[in-house]
Amino acid sequence: MKIGVIGAGAWGTALAQVAAHGARPVRIWARDPAVAEAINTTHANPLYLPNIALSPSIEAVSDPAAMAEMDALLVVTPAQAVGAVLATMPVGSKPLVLCSKGIEAGTRRLVGEVARAIHPGAPIAVLSGPTFAHEVAAGLPTAVTLACEEPDLRKALSARIAAPHFRPYATDDVTGAEIGGAIKNVLAIGCGVVEGAGLGQNARAALIARGFAEMTRFGLARGGRAETLAGLSGLGDLVLTCSSTASRNFSLGVGLGQGRSAAELLADRRTVAEGAFTAPVLRQAAAEAGVDMPVCEAVCRLLDGAAVGEVIGALLARPLKAEGT
Ligand SMILES: NC(=O)C1=CN([C@@H]2O[C@H](COP(=O)(O)OP(=O)(O)OC[C@H]3O[C@@H](n4cnc5c(N)ncnc54)[C@H](O)[C@@H]3O)[C@@H](O)[C@H]2O)C=CC1
Ligand SMILES: O=C(CO)COP(=O)(O)O
Structure with missing residues (x-):
């Protein structure tokens, strides 16, 4: 499963690092081309995740179209930007794993509800838990909730995202996982x-x-x-x-x-x-x-x-x- 990460702030970059463990290729989309350039040339994101050496198997892009080749997309922008960013992404029927934490102003929708409305063909999952980005990126032990209503996808995503220091616990309660x-x-x-x-x-x-x-x-x-x-x-x-x-x-x-x-x-x-x-x-x-x-x-x-x-x-x-x- 080729993982794409949408959003190259602290948490998106840390999750890319988790997904890249064992030198597996990961593609991350950064809104700011300078952030993408820094990740590709120095294997670091000094603006958002300083003092962490990133895996060279993380490739950064700033063109949404480059995410079309991915099999699953982790969505990690600020919650208020999820709707606008997802509208530019080639999603189709790719699973979307929501990692942003918030409720959309105006509509009062949870982030998963925002994603469902924009890409009704995409299965939805939520990854959430006690996860300071700098600790995760440094390889310190961390456990998260991975929520998805579809059992096969839940299993596949858990297996792909798990790493020796990163342990997902599965549930089908997507709403409960988002609200916390x-x-x-x-x-x-x-x-x-x-x-x-x-x-x-x-x-x-x-x-x-x-x-x-x-x-x-x-x-x-x-x-x-x-x-x-x-x-x-x-x-x-x-x-x-x-x-x-x-x-x-x-x-x-x-x-x-x-x-x-x-x-x-x-x-x-x-x-x-x-x-x-x-x-x-x-x-x-x-x-x-x-x-x-x-x-x-x-x-x-x-x-x-x-x-x-x-x-x-x-x-x-x-x-x-x-x-x-
Ligand atoms: N940092 C952490 O430890 C954790 C953060 N989160 C959640 O992940 C989400 C992202 O947080 P961080 O990565 O920490 O944020 P950050 O503040 O480190 O970075 C935000 C990223 O989003 C981009 N961005 C800002 N406004 C944007 C817009 N309007 N459109 C597109 N991109 C935009 C910025 O350029 C930057 O790349 C938040 O919902 C946060 O609650 C979840 C778990 C841990
Ligand atoms: O969500 C987080 C830890 O799980 C990060 O918390 P802050 O956004 O308050 O830094």
Whole structure:
């Protein structure tokens, strides 16, 4: 199975490196021809994945037509760009493995739903889990969820993507696998705020646990399964992202907690902090589904510029309730 990777940021490049293990050929599409040039000539992506020597069996291109020869495509652009990028790609009936984490603004569709609408003939899979790109690219042990409804394709993709340090766990719950990754980015911003404002470890653990309850409520309402939400793509990724400044979402939250504005913090970045885009869409989607998500609502308010003390105070002052609700 010839693997193509769409998107040459940190995660696309790290996944290309995984798929190239054992010197297997992999083709990666980069929007920026200079990134493609760097990968082909220096076997490195200094802009998005510095200090990693890439396999020479990774070939980079910047013409979408060059992906026509691939057997399966991993989709790894920022979530808000998936629709526009996929519309330019020669997909046909090739399987699409969605690796981006988010919900599309305006339509409130998960990335898999965006892909299905544009390429109805392409089978869909989702790869998601606790996976900092620089650790994966450095060959550190990592496990992910690989979701696909078609058993034969699920098996073939798992076998092709697995590597000695990269272990996929299979499921048919595509929706559940997507929702964990999208929502944990919003919650990671909240945990970063707790860190930046010096609110303590107790508050961070409370936010992870109550945030997981929100993720589960929303995931079940959208048709995901509880076991998936409690797995690598849900709870696993939530714990990783909510506990490390290596997370871009967490570090955005740290800045907010220190009193800086979202506009200022986002203007400083080249790389994507998906939670900032997902939060307002999630707020609308939760209202539409009738799901109460007070922690995610608090993150929206913080991104909109509300003061940390006021938002945390309001969260704590809500009426007392039973834990399972
Ligand atoms: N970095 C990580 O550790 C992980 C990231 N992800 C997810 O993978 C997705 C991509 O993230 P990264 O590779 O880390 O992002 P990045 O910020 O490192 O790179 C983004 C890439 O997308 C390109 N890009 C930006 N806007 C674009 C547009 N409008 N159209 C086409 N291409 C565009 C950039 O040129 C760059 O190549 C995100 O949804 C992220 O949540 C998932 C797991 C791990
Ligand atoms: O999704 C990720 C880890 O699984 C990466 O998190 P950040 O986008 O917050 O860096």
